[in-house]
Amino acid sequence: MHIKKTILVATLATFIFGGCSNQPGLVQDESYDRTKTGAAAGALAGAIIGYNSGSHNAGSALLGAAIGGLVGGGIGYSMDEQANEIARALGTGVNNDPLAALDPNNEIIVSKNSNYVKIMFRDRMMFASNSATLQSRAKTKVKKVGILLANYSQTVVGVAGFTDNDGGFEYNQKLSKKRADTVGNLLAVNGRPFTKGCSYDKAIVANTSAKNKALNRRVEVYLYSNQNNMSDPCR
Numbered sequence: 296m297h298i299k300k301t302i303l304v305a306t307l308a309t310f311i312f313g314g315c316s317n318q319p320g321l322v323q324d325e326s327y328d329r330t331k332t333g334a335a336a337g338a339l340a341g342a343i344i345g346y347n348s349g350s351h352n353a354g355s356a357l358l359g360a361a362i363g364g365l366v367g368g369g370i371g372y373s374m375d376e377q378a379n380e381i382a383r384a385l386g387t388g389v390n391n392d393p394l395a396a397l398d399p400n401n402e403i404i405v406s407k408n409s410n411y412v413k414i415m416f417r418d419r420m421m422f423a424s425n426s427a428t429l430q431s432r433a434k435t436k437v438k439k440v441g442i443l444l445a446n447y448s449q450t451v452v453g454v455a456g457f458t459d460n461d462g463g464f465e466y467n468q469k470l471s472k473k474r475a476d477t478v479g480n481l482l483a484v485n486g487r488p489f490t491k492g493c494s495y496d497k498a499i500v501a502n503t504s505a506k507n508k509a510l511n512r513r514v515e516v517y518l519y520s521n522q523n524n525m526s527d528p529c530r
Contacts, residue, residue, distance in 0.1 A: 374520055377447055378412040381405055384439045385414070396499050399510060403436065410524045411517045414440065416478075418458075418512030427473035429481075437481045440516065445484045452488035453517040454479040455528035459508035460495040468494035478514050493529035 382389050382405040391406045396415065404415040421433040429437065444450055456471030456478075472492025479488040500507045519525050 373447060373449075374407070374412055374518070377443070377450065377518055378405060378407045380443050381412070381414060381440055384443055385436055397510065399506065410526065411519050413518075414516040416514045416516070417509075418514070419509060421478075421514055422474060425470065427470065427477050429477055434481065437478055441482045441484050444482060444518075447518075448485050449520065450485060451519040451522050451525065452479070452482050452485065453519065453525060453528060454482065454488050454490045455493050455515045455517070456491075457493050457497065457511060457513050457515070458495050459511045460498075460502040461508065464494050468492045474514055478516065482516065489525070491528060496529045 378389050385403050385405065387403055387405060389405050389407060390401075391408075395401050395404050395406070399417075402417040402420045404413075406413050406415075416433065416436070420436075421429060423430065444452065454475040456473070456475035458467040458471050460467070469492065471494055472490065475490040475492055479490040482488050495502065495511065498511045499513075500510055502508050502511060515528060517525075517528060
């Protein structure tokens with residue numbers, strides 16, 4: 296019976312946050328998957344903490360579940376909001392289609408999953424060949440992201456650079472790291488972002504043509520709710 300009540304509270308918390316709406320704007324993702332996951336996970340964790348806090352009764356478990364659901368849902372909602380705000384600022388929408396990265400016309404792709412929000416910047420708009428200096432239009436776009444991140448002080452930022460396979464691995468690793476650092480320097484509003492050069496690891500497509508190589512040259516910005524959710528962007 297206690298477990299059923301706890302699950303009920305977790306479910307209610309999920310619906311409460313899942314029903315929140317966004318401000319009108321460009322095409323945006325309204326699914327709030329992260330919000331729902333955060334609320335449910337927070338509620339269940341809160342229930343365990345509440346039950347084990349000393350009284351070992353259903354009331355404590357329910358109170359813990361309610362508080363946990365609100366906190367977990369709040370974190371999820373914040374990340375969903377960031378995804379939509381950043382997409383609007385960059386003139387696009389949230390796009391979780393895995394095939395979007397295969398379209399060379401998509402210079403910027405904002406996507407999200409249960410662990411992070413990802414912003415992919417296509418290399419052709421970012422840097423000249425063999426350069427780690429941001430081009431003017433790209434610098435404007437990255438600065439917009441930085442301005443928005445200033446409103447989310449808890450967000451942990453990671454930046455990864457990727458190249459094609461022209462040249463040696465070590466050369467491309469250094470170049471991709473420099474490019475990640477360049478973008479990271481503009482996003483250092485909540486502390487120094489974690490940056491990494493991935494060289495030509497984790498290619499989107501095989502480096503078998505000029506078109507494919509252009510798809511693989513990119514910089515990806517990852518937004519995490521906390522460091523525990525971070526993963527290796529090169530793998």
